[in-house]
Amino acid sequence: MRLIKKNIDLEKPGKTAEKILVAARAVFAEKGYSGTHVDEIAECAGVNKATLYYQIGDKDTLYANVIHQVLxxxxxxxxxxxxxxxxxxxxxxxxxxxxxxxxxxxxxxxxxxxxxxxxxxxxxxxxxxxxxxxxxxxxxxxxxxxxxxxxxxxxxxxxxxxxxxxxxxxxxxxxxxxxxxxxxxxxxxxxxxxxxxxxxxxxxxxxxxxxxx
Amino acid sequence: MRLIKKNIDLEKPGKTAEKILVAARAVFAEKGYSGTHVDEIAECAGVNKATLYYQIGDKDTLYANVIHQVLxxxxxxxxxxxxxxxxxxxxxxxxxxxxxxxxxxxxxxxxxxxxxxxxxxxxxxxxxxxxxxxxxxxxxxxxxxxxxxxxxxxxxxxxxxxxxxxxxxxxxxxxxxxxxxxxxxxxxxxxxxxxxxxxxxxxxxxxxxxxxx
DNA sequence: GTATGGTTTAACCGTATGGTTAAATATTTC
DNA sequence: GAAATATTTAACCATACGGTTAAACCATAC
Missing domain, CATH: 1.10.357.10 (Tetracycline Repressor, domain 2)
Known part of the structure; x- marks a missing residue:
């Protein structure tokens, strides 16, 4: 079970966080957790990988947020x-x-x-x-x-x-x-x-x- | 699409190949292709990783054989x-x-x-x-x-x-x-x-x- | 113009991972 | 017992990959 380490305001994410989550949803959906690479999500979102870690956190945190958002x-x-x-x-x-x-x-x-x-x-x-x-x-x-x-x-x-x-x-x-x-x-x-x-x-x-x- | 590089006689696999395929089926089923590591399959099969490559081949070949066998x-x-x-x-x-x-x-x-x-x-x-x-x-x-x-x-x-x-x-x-x-x-x-x-x-x-x- | 927060850069680190190899050892076959 | 095959050993290689970082740059607010 992956824990949400960072509490992102899903009701009101910033523009950058929203771009990252959109990209993360798409890539996780297409390739699954293990088949997805953080670099790939960042590229898809059009942000730098460091921004992703700054705005949301690690891969587990991102995935947990995606699950939460999708459901x-x-x-x-x-x-x-x-x-x-x-x-x-x-x-x-x-x-x-x-x-x-x-x-x-x-x-x-x-x-x-x-x-x-x-x-x-x-x-x-x-x-x-x-x-x-x-x-x-x-x-x-x-x-x-x-x-x-x-x-x-x-x-x-x-x-x-x-x-x-x-x-x-x-x-x-x-x-x-x-x-x-x-x-x-x-x-x-x-x-x-x-x-x-x-x-x-x-x-x-x-x-x-x-x-x- | 993964190609079967090595034609293993699935009707009559050797004992070692059979052990590897059994282990591969279980681990691929549990963790998926990307979530599965070759070392893990070898350990589960009780053989050395080099044997796995000797008997069957690379990860793609193994997975294609598993798909073929399962279907x-x-x-x-x-x-x-x-x-x-x-x-x-x-x-x-x-x-x-x-x-x-x-x-x-x-x-x-x-x-x-x-x-x-x-x-x-x-x-x-x-x-x-x-x-x-x-x-x-x-x-x-x-x-x-x-x-x-x-x-x-x-x-x-x-x-x-x-x-x-x-x-x-x-x-x-x-x-x-x-x-x-x-x-x-x-x-x-x-x-x-x-x-x-x-x-x-x-x-x-x-x-x-x-x-x- | 300064302060603040956000973002990028350009590495870097440590670990992981698929795949390989030659020599040694073990097993099987004849 | 010799030959052939199978398996292990014990590394090794190259690349990948999650995650980090300090400095620099950018955008926004006041």
Whole structure:
């Protein structure tokens, strides 16, 4: 677990710190923590490496800040969106759409989260794992309420959570690979293009159909 | 794209080469390509680093061999299993179960594939991407046949593929994190335990329900 | 114009890391 | 027992890389 050694005001970073964080997000997303070099982030940000250390700190500090920024208030957003509705189906829709919206807003999220999970969460900050736990607890509540109202069948909440985030993150994470393929039939390309913006809705619809009685 | 510089007989590796490949799979899975050091693999294998270079070659060669070994004949297995049945629902079940069975047989597969996709496939051998393309082409065929027979609704094949592998790989990839959590209610733990071995069936069932008319 | 904070320069340091090597040793094969 | 192959030893090399630093320069505020 990497500690945030320097408390950067993420709500109001200076211009230089913001440039560094933007560059760091992009490079960490593309290459992962170990595959990323500090020199590379500095070059991408258009600042000197010494500035990076002056403004933010070491690589661990930078990465922890990136994780914090990319995840944002995901857990809180999900909790608020789900609380606003009462019907379990609407709650599940809100849940899925929040996750998809956050991935839309932060394109670095899918690759970063995929690598973190691949690494067994060994380098995820504890607060992030707690956030994930709170999100899954929300889903457990939704599925339980839906089951009691005989809307949903009995399901494994972990599996459903992994289905939701797995679908969204894999779909978004594989876009660069897919966009390089030339063999894809045009009708499927067209169908895929229509999905833009509506990924959350589509995934929500599929998941709801999957667990409905 | 990493090239296999040395053609190791993967069907019949020597004892030492086998030890090295086993160690390499484990460490690459846990730490990723860049996070893994050659010394570490050698130590894990219980051989000298010079032996590793003698038997297999450089880090890229080793990694390419690991990818090849972990993926095995996944695409071919899927093609054969799907061809054995005629009903689109049974085809889809065979498709999902093959993917799940391969992940069962190769626990290193989820983390490695997650990282490769997170990296945009930049370091995946071309033959692997071609395998993935052929697998998705099989799914396109299944969904099309099912749609023509009015069993399945119209769906986005990429999204369905990502739903299938996303669910399986995320579920398996997050087991180390999940097993460390203490807040999980016992009934959910029990439900989760019952899933062991039946992940393919469960995911197939969910996906089929999701796309049925 | 001075003071202050931010940024760059241009190294530098210590450690790491992939990869190599010739000789020595060990193991296997015939 | 000799020959061939495998493995280890014990370095070594070149480059990389995270992180640091004091002085110089730049931008901004007063």
């Amino acid at each position: 944002g208030n995901t857990a809180q957003n999900i909790a608020e969106a789900v609380a606003k509705v009462d019907d379990p189906i609407e709650k599940l829709k809100a849940y899925v759409n929040c996750i998809a919206a956050n991935a839309d807003k932060n394109p670095e999220l899918p690759p970063i989260m995929m690598r973190e999970i691949a690494g067994g969460g060994a380098t995820l900050p504890l607060v992030v794992i707690e956030d994930i736990a709170s999100v899954i607890t929300i889903l457990i509540g939704i599925l339980d309420k839906g089951k009691k109202q005989e809307i949903f069948t009995e399901t494994n909440p972990f599996l459903i959570h992994m289905m939701i985030i797995g679908t969204i993150l894999f779909y978004k994470g594989s876009v660069p690979i897919k966009d390089r393929q030339l063999w894809i039939p045009n009708d499927i390309k067209a169908h895929d293009k229509r999905l833009k913006g509506g990924l959350g809705d589509e995934v929500a619809q599929l998941v709801i159909k999957a667990i409905k009685r | 095995g004949n996944t695409a071919q297995n899927i093609a054969e299993a799907v061809a054995k049945v005629d009903d689109p629902i049974e085809k889809l079940k065979a498709y999902v179960n093959c993917i799940a069975a391969n992940a069962d047989k190769n626990p290193e597969l989820p983390p490695i594939m997650m990282r490769e996709i997170a990296g945009g496939g930049a370091t995946l051998p071309l033959v692997v991407i071609e395998d993935i393309a052929s697998v998705i082409t099989i799914l396109i065929g299944i969904l099309d046949k099912g749609k023509k027979q009015e069993i399945f609704t119209e769906t986005n094949p990429f999204l369905i593929h990502m739903m299938i592998i996303g669910t399986i790989l995320f579920y398996k990839g997050s087991v180390p994190i999940k097993d460390r959590q203490l807040w999980i209610p016992n009934d959910i733990k029990a439900h989760d335990k019952r899933l062991k071995g039946g992940l393919g069936d469960e995911v197939a069932q969910l996906v089929i329900k999701a796309i049925k008319r």
